[in-house]
Amino acid sequence: MLDLKKPANQQIAMEAFFFGYQAFTAKADEMLAKRGFSRVHQRIVFFIARYPDLSVKELLTVLGVSKQALNAPLRQLIAMNLVHSAAPRE
Template sequence: MVDLDNPAPTDDLHAEIEQFYFAYRGFTDRADRILDKRGLGRVHHRILYFIGRRPDVSVRGLLDLLAVSKQALNAPLRQLMEMGLVGAEAGAQDRRVKNLRLTSQGRKLEAELTEAQTRHLRAAFDRAGAEAQRGWSAVMGELVKG
């Protein structure tokens, strides 16, 4: 077990790495509990979130966005469709393309999950201040770039 009060001494970024892991755990905890009640996990959450942000995203577009294989997406996406949370329609220009959209039930669940995380993040930013939020956003942007 890691002692959060006494991290291992280092002149490297190990403390920041640990903080990042623990922050992610805290950030995902509320949503994880909501998902668990439905027998769903984080992969389902990511799918719901990104379809919710990009209605009518194609399956190919979702694969690219999540940077996962077709095989990794297939089972959780099918489960969400079977649960009536995600719907698919053939594309207008190409009937072979499946465009994904949240159903009303899917929008409700996605909103509940996002609201839990938004409240958590907003409270942290309110406590840390606007300058800290700008710094965090800059760091996260750099991490996204790789």
């Protein structure tokens, strides 16, 4: 096992993590791109599916993005009937 207290080993571990993550996400990114989507679309759909009554404000908080960053992909998903927007229940 690497001694992660040594800077050289920290760099090796970070590099391994980077390439592992890149390999892990490459196919998903390719599939999303074929459909005109990006990771932000995937994250939106994931959290809406997980929490169906999530408000836009809550979605912004969960994703950690601005309204401007969320607007275009969310509108695209709504236009494609992949998600829907509803008034909050009272």
